[in-house]
Amino acid sequence: MDIAQEIGAKIRYYRKQQHMTVDQLALAVGKSKSSISKYEQGQIVIDILSLYAIAEALNVKVTQLLYLPLAAYTAAPSGTIPAFFAGMNHFFMYYYDGRTNQVTRSVLDITSGSEPGVFHVQMFMNVHDYDHYQLCENYYDGILTHYDALSLLVFQNQNMEMDRYQIGVPSPYMNTTTKWALAYGISSRPLMPTSTKVLLSKTIQQETPEFKKSLRLSKEDFRLMKLYNMLTVF
Numbered sequence: 001m002d003i004a005q006e007i008g009a010k011i012r013y014y015r016k017q018q019h020m021t022v023d024q025l026a027l028a029v030g031k032s033k034s035s036i037s038k039y040e041q042g043q044i045v046i047d048i049l050s051l052y053a054i055a056e057a058l059n060v061k062v063t064q065l066l067y068l069p070l071a072a073y074t075a076a077p078s079g080t081i082p083a084f085f086a087g088m089n090h091f092f093m094y095y096y097d098g099r100t101n102q103v104t105r106s107v108l109d110i111t112s113g114s115e116p117g118v119f120h121v122q123m124f125m126n127v128h129d130y131d132h133y134q135l136c137e138n139y140y141d142g143i144l145t146h147y148d149a150l151s152l153l154v155f156q157n158q159n160m161e162m163d164r165y166q167i168g169v170p171s172p173y174m175n176t177t178t179k180w181a182l183a184y185g186i187s188s189r190p191l192m193p194t195s196t197k198v199l200l201s202k203t204i205q206q207e208t209p210e211f212k213k214s215l216r217l218s219k220e221d222f223r224l225m226k227l228y229n230m231l232t233v234f
Contacts, residue, residue, distance in 0.1 A: 002042055003067045004042040004043075004044070004045050004046070005041070005042030006042075006067035007039075007042070007046060007051075007065055007066065007067055008039050008040040008041055008042040008043075008046075009040070009042075009132070009135070010064065010065045010067075010134065010135060011036075011039055011040050011054060011058070011065060012040040013135045014058045014060050014064065014065070015040075015058060017058075018058055018059065020057075020058070022036050022037055022040075025054070025057055025058070028053075028057035029050065029053040029054055029057050030053070031050065039054075051065060059158075059159065060139070060158060061139070061141060061158060063122065063141075064134065064139055064158070081119075081146050082146055082151060082172035082173045083172070083173050083174060083175035084151075084169070084172045084173070084174060084175055084176060084179055085110070085144075085146070085151065085172060086175070088110070088202060089109065089110045089111065090107070090108070090109055090110070091107070091108040091110070091200050091201065091202060092105065092106070092107055092108075092200070092201045092202075092203065092204055092205065093105070093106040093107070093108060093123075093167075093181075093198050093199065093200050093201070094106075094198065094199045094201065094205060094215055095183070095196045095197065095198040095199070095215055096212060096215035096216050098216075099189065103207055103211075103212055103215060104125065104126055105126070105127045105128075105130075106123055106124060106125040106126070106127060106136075107123070107124045107127055107130070107133040107136075108121055108122070108123050108124075108153075108200075109121065109122045109123075109124075110144060117145065117146065118143050118144070118145055119143065119144040119145075120141075120142075120143060120144075121141075121142050121143060121144045121153055121155070122139070122140070122141055122142075123139070123140040123141075123142065123153075123155055123165070124136040124138075124139060124140075125137060125138040125139070125140065126138055130204060138157060138158070138159065139157075139158040139159070140155035140156065140157055140158065140165055141155060141156055141158065142154050142155030142156060142165070146172060148173075149170065149171065149173075150168055150169065150170055150172070151168075151169040151172040152166070152167070152168055152169070153166065153167040153168075153169070154166050155167075157185075157186075160186060160188065162186055163185050163186035163188075164185075164186075165183065165184070165185035165186075166183065166184045166185070167181050167182070167183045167184075167198065167200075168181060168182050168183075169181040169200065170182075170233065170234055171234070177201065177202050177203065178199055178200065178201045178202070178205075179199070179200050180197060180198070180199055180200075180233040180234075181197075181198050181199075181200050181233060182195065182196070182197065182198070182231065182232065182233045183195070183196045183197075183198045184196075195231050197215070197217065197221065197231070197233055199214075199215060
C-alpha cells in the first residue's frame with residue numbers, strides 16, 4: 001500500500017468536491033501548483049504542516065486525509081462492551097432512500113476513546129466503493145456510548161453544523177450478525193429532519209431485491225407506528 005498515493009487521492013477527491021482547481025488550492029496553502037499536483041499523484045510525501053493546511057483549505061478534518069488501515073484499529077476487549085459490538089471495530093450501515101429509490105451505504109470505524117466506556121467513531125456515508133470508503137459524500141465524527149439496553153452513537157456532520165446525526169441501537173447485548181437501529185438526522189435534499197430505519201451489519205450485504213425490500217418500511221413498522229404514534233425499532 002502506497003500511503004502517499006492514498007493521501008494524494010483523498011486530497012484530489014475533496015478538492016474536486018469543493019470545486020477547487022489545483023491553482024486555487026495551491027494559493028490557499030501557499031504552495032506551488034507543481035507541489036499540489038505531486039501531492040495528489042503521490043510523487044512526494046506531504047509534511048504534517050502542509051497536511052493540516054490542506055485540510056483547513058478543503059474544509060475537512062485531517063483524519064479524512066489520512067490512510068487508516070483497519071489493521072491499525074484497536075477494538076475494545078471483549079467483556080467491556082455489549083456482545084453485538086464486542087471485538088468489532090468496523091460496521092456497515094444501510095438504509096433505503098425513497099427519494100432516489102436506492103440503498104444508501106455507510107461504513108463506521110470505531111476506535112478507543114479518551115474516556116473509559118466512550119469510543120470514537122467515524123462514519124462515512126454514501127459510500128460507492130468499499131475499497132476506498134473514506135472517499136464518501138458525507139463524513140461524520142462522533143462518539144459511541146453503551147448503556148444497559150441501548151447503545152447510542154452521536155455524530156457531527158463535517159459539512160453541515162445543524163446535522164447532529166444520532167443512531168440508537170436497541171438490545172446490543174444480543175450477539176447477532178445484523179441489528180436494526182433507528183437514526184435521526186437532517187436531510188439536505190430537501191432540507192428537513194428525518195428519522196430512518198437502518199440496518200447495522202458486521203459484513204457487507206448483498207443488495208438483492210429481497211434485501212432492498214427488507215430496508216423499506218414494512219406492514220409491521222406501520223402497525224407499530226399507528227400503535228405508538230411514533231417510528232421505532234426493536
